[in-house]
Amino acid sequence: MSHLLDSLSTELRRGTLTLAVLSQLQTQQYGYSLVQSLEKSGIVIEQSTLYPLLRRLEKQELVKSMWDTTESRPRKYYLLTDYGTEVYEQLKEEWIKNSKELYKLLEGDQRDGFN
Template identity: 75%
Template sequence: MSNILDSLMIELRRGTLTLAVLSQLRTPQYGYSLVQLLEESGIPIDQSTLYPLLRRLEKQELVTSSWDTSESRPRKYYVLSDYGHELFLQLKSEWLKNTNELYSLLKGEEDVESN
């Protein structure tokens, strides 16, 4: 049963990570700063998950990247494209709508279980 739960948790988390990452790219971020921001918000993400996600978002033209070589250690910064910002707002709206609907369903389940 644990394997099924683990699999379902991963599936549930996958979509939320994309939205979480997009939410933090309204201002330019480099990989490590993004990991820190997400972890501070209670959303842990491994770099091995983050970088492929960033590459996919860039390929989908939701995110653009640029190198900052002004410091001793060059950093690649990511930020939402205009298209990415537009899609983020739509996804956010859909997420909030789905969350409210799901909350209503789950709250109803709690009422049934407590009787």
């Protein structure tokens, strides 16, 4: 039961990860700082999922990256491109619309439960 619940909720979360990552890249971030800022907002993401996802977003030209070698350790920073910002805004609207609809559905379900 709990195993099934786990896999179902992982499935629910999976689709939202891209949106969550895009939202954090409006300011530039490096890999580990992104993990930390996501975790602070309560979003758990496997690091083995995140880093490949960043590269995929870069390949899709939603995100650009640059190496910063000025500090003691070189770090790779990621930032939304203009195209990425555009896509992010649309995706955000889509998500808000979807969750409102789903919320209505779930609220209705609860009302029926009380009757």
